Amino acid sequence: MGGKIWSEFQCTKDGALLKFSVRNCTEERMEDATELFFDYLLKDEALQKISGVAFSEDARNECKPYLIGLLRQKTNHMVVCVEETTGKIVGASCMALSTKHERDIPTAMLQTNEVKILFKILSGMPDLYNIGKTYTVDKWYSGLGIVVHPDYRGLGVGSALVRSRRHICKELGVPLTTAWMTSLGTQKAAARDGWETPFEIDSREFAKHFNATPSDGIAPTFKVMVAKP
Template sequence: MTEPFKVWSKFSVTKGTETFKFKMMEPPIDRLDDVMDLVYKYFMKEESIFKAAGVPKGDQEALKAEYELLVTGYISDELFHTTVCCVDNDNEEIGEIVGASFMTLTKKNTPLELQFHPQSKELLKAFEMILTLPSLTTKMDELNIDQYYDGRGVVVSSKYRGCGIAQEFLKVRRLVCKEKGVPLTCAMMTAIGTQKAAERDGWQTMEELDFEEFGKLHGVSFEGSPKIAKLMAVRID
């Protein structure tokens, strides 16, 4: 059977008494609202920097609309790559979308600047912090690379956590890099779960960030977040 969209991988997992089947694929254009719902429901409300910036406490309708413009713009950018995880129904029908992974291609001598200009104070604060996170941009000569895929987040529905979806997303990032001839991928891992998943997949810690000190620098609190965020990377053979 020919898949209507590119499928990077398929896998199954048993959780309790249930067995789930998933496939990692390119996002169907007509299902982008489902992707945005995941981002809004989980990523914007749970990711450490967004929480510290006060996003979960802001005007939710305004924040959702504003962030949707950002995500839509990202997805349409040829340098941006999105993978979704959906329930595999063993046919051409696209099942429930339960996770998404985002990354963007960063090339040598590309300035690190804010392309998106938030109107809400919460998103403005979040992106101000994001711009000061450790980056591999200044280390490309040292690493002997001229481009890399930089992670922009992984989100998984709470119902399907513990199924290895985040782990599979990291494997797919390797596949994307290999297909496109990109020698390295990295991400700032701000959650313990993704840090552990990256370690299992052979990623190395390039730099660590103390959230308490980072919070003092920006006048925010990272209460409830991991103590350390990690810039992690993996070379593609």
């Protein structure tokens, strides 16, 4: 598999030594990466649970074309974690190049109530904390999500994907990377990599703010986390 390599690491799983690389996602592997997001982000990520998307097949299917369109924006940067022996994509991270002049998230023609709630949350999150109004930068990378295949969680894949974001910013001259970290795993990985937390909110208060239903099994708090190259 091609694509610039940002890092390589290895670990032991079930007695076998596995080697991984974090690299840019090439066009021919983009479908594999987006399928990973569809299969696991929409079922596991906290905002999907709060909105109810995680628990509705109809809602997830409605989200799929929006998700594919979001991930395939030309100004995005997608990296994948590849298990080198098999070539399998076991994790992925996507960032969007953002500016102070963001466009509104379209909400017309939404069908399921769960997707309507999700889009309401996504549209309202900048009102809780706005990077463009806080930092004196003209552009930055906003995290669109990190996903790891369940069979490869706990092996350092998520941490490697988080670290890649800072490396990408440094090489491409982007002064900042930021993300709403909604899982304990990514929060801990970002903290280990030196990310700062300028904003934090109780996850149940977050749900209440959007008139959504708090969900069990999510992080106690959601954090806006920021890193500089």
